[in-house]
Amino acid sequence: MRILLTGASGLVGSNTAAAALRRGHSVHGIVGSWNGGAIPGLASVARIDLHDLAAVTTAVLEFFPDAIINAAAVAEPARCEADPGGSHALNVLLPQRLAELAHHLSCRLVHISSEQVFDGAHAPYARDDAVSPVNNYGRQKVESERLVHAAAENFAATVRAPLLMGNSPGGTRSVHERLFADWAAGRTARLFTDEIRQPCTAENLADALVELCERPDMRGVFHWAGAEAVSRHELGLRIARHFGVPAAGRIEETRLAGSPAAATRPANLALDLKPLAGRLTTRVQSIDEQLETLRVPHAARTWWGTLTG
Ligand SMILES: NC(=O)c1ccc[n+]([C@@H]2O[C@H](COP(=O)([O-])OP(=O)(O)OC[C@H]3O[C@@H](n4cnc5c(N)ncnc54)[C@H](OP(=O)(O)O)[C@@H]3O)[C@@H](O)[C@H]2O)c1
Numbered sequence: 001m002r003i004l005l006t007g008a009s010g011l012v013g014s015n016t017a018a019a020a021l022r023r024g025h026s027v028h029g030i031v032g033s034w035n036g037g038a039i040p041g042l043a044s045v046a047r048i049d050l051h052d053l054a055a056v057t058t059a060v061l062e063f064f065p066d067a068i069i070n071a072a073a074v075a076e077p078a079r080c081e082a083d084p085g086g087s088h089a090l091n092v093l094l095p096q097r098l099a100e101l102a103h104h105l106s107c108r109l110v111h112i113s114s115e116q117v118f119d120g121a122h123a124p125y126a127r128d129d130a131v132s133p134v135n136n137y138g139r140q141k142v143e144s145e146r147l148v149h150a151a152a153e154n155f156a157a158t159v160r161a162p163l164l165m166g167n168s169p170g171g172t173r174s175v176h177e178r179l180f181a182d183w184a185a186g187r188t189a190r191l192f193t194d195e196i197r198q199p200c201t202a203e204n205l206a207d208a209l210v211e212l213c214e215r216p217d218m219r220g221v222f223h224w225a226g227a228e229a230v231s232r233h234e235l236g237l238r239i240a241r242h243f244g245v246p247a248a249g250r251i252e253e254t255r256l257a258g259s260p261a262a263a264t265r266p267a268n269l270a271l272d273l274k275p276l277a278g279r280l281t282t283r284v285q286s287i288d289e290q291l292e293t294l295r296v297p298h299a300a301r302t303w304w305g306t307l308t309g
Pocket of ligand 1: 011012031032034048049050051071073075090114115162164168173
């Protein structure tokens with residue numbers, strides 16, 4: 001299968017390129033500002049500013065894919081609050097155009113949404129539960145879902161993904177990579193004991209995304225995550241323990257409830273994974289299984305080596 005992959009340099013995109021290669025597909029990747037070297041798994045790569053929808057259209061029509069995976073986004077909620085217009089272009093207008101193109105070409109489209117379409121007060125969330133976003137990022141994801149499925153009803157699958165573990169090309173994007181950045185810089189990570197997430201790795205999500213490309217019968221919005229819902233604080237402790245990093249002085253517990261952040265951070269985003277978990281061959285992973293796949297980010301290796309001897 002010929003897959004066009006946006007966001008190929010990102011946490012999810014880079015893992016998707018590798019997953020697609022493992023499954024025998026040929027991937028044309030689109031990157032933006034990435035200049036960190038070759039992304040394993042890409043057969044070819046183009047640099048395009050995805051705000052330029054005319055350039056996106058030309059790239060898709062020229063490549064003529066069997067499937068498009070949209071892993072490009074402004075994926076940090078804080079950036080969507082700070083730049084609503086710019087993030088709307090990436091998170092809403094881009095997937096809408098990709099869906100129009102998928103419909104035009106009769107090709108598969110796999111789009112990525114987020115657990116943050118929910119408010120966090122009524123977990124666990126099933127895929128048919130009413131959406132209730134509390135921040136711009138969540139609102140943009142809701143809008144993208146609606147527009148994608150309106151434009152490409154017969155071709156699109158959207159996966160709402162959870163907080164992501166995993167290894168990114170730059171080593172700065174995932175949960176453990178951010179913790180290592182704090183620790184190596186001597187900062188204490190303040191983690192909520194009452195903010196519940198159900199993480200999976202980007203690698204595992206990528207397997208599910210590529211499998212969905214191969215399953216055109218599966219259309220609509222789906223949930224994917226890991227097997228366990230835990231607090232941010234517990235997740236941080238388990239990451240520290242896995243890497244032999246003493247948590248004292250490096251992880252501090254705090255509470256979301258009653259803090260200013262509670263207005264825009266959903267408290268509990270546990271997800272019900274039916275029906276996707278039962279219909280894919282990709283397995284839902286425990287947190288221990290996820291931890292086994294994590295690497296110490298390059299920038300923190302010297303610090304970690306000194307700490308652990
Ligand atoms: N990370 C999470 O915890 C998480 C959780 C749930 C859902 N998701 C969703 O998963 C998807 C992938 O997220 P991610 O974490 O992999 O994001 P990421 O690591 O920040 O990667 C974002 C990708 O988008 C590309 N991009 C952004 N602006 C661009 C532009 N103007 N032109 C061209 N490319 C541009 C980036 O390319 P360059 O770097 O080359 O510019 C990068 O490849 C998103 O839909 C996100 O909302 C993520």
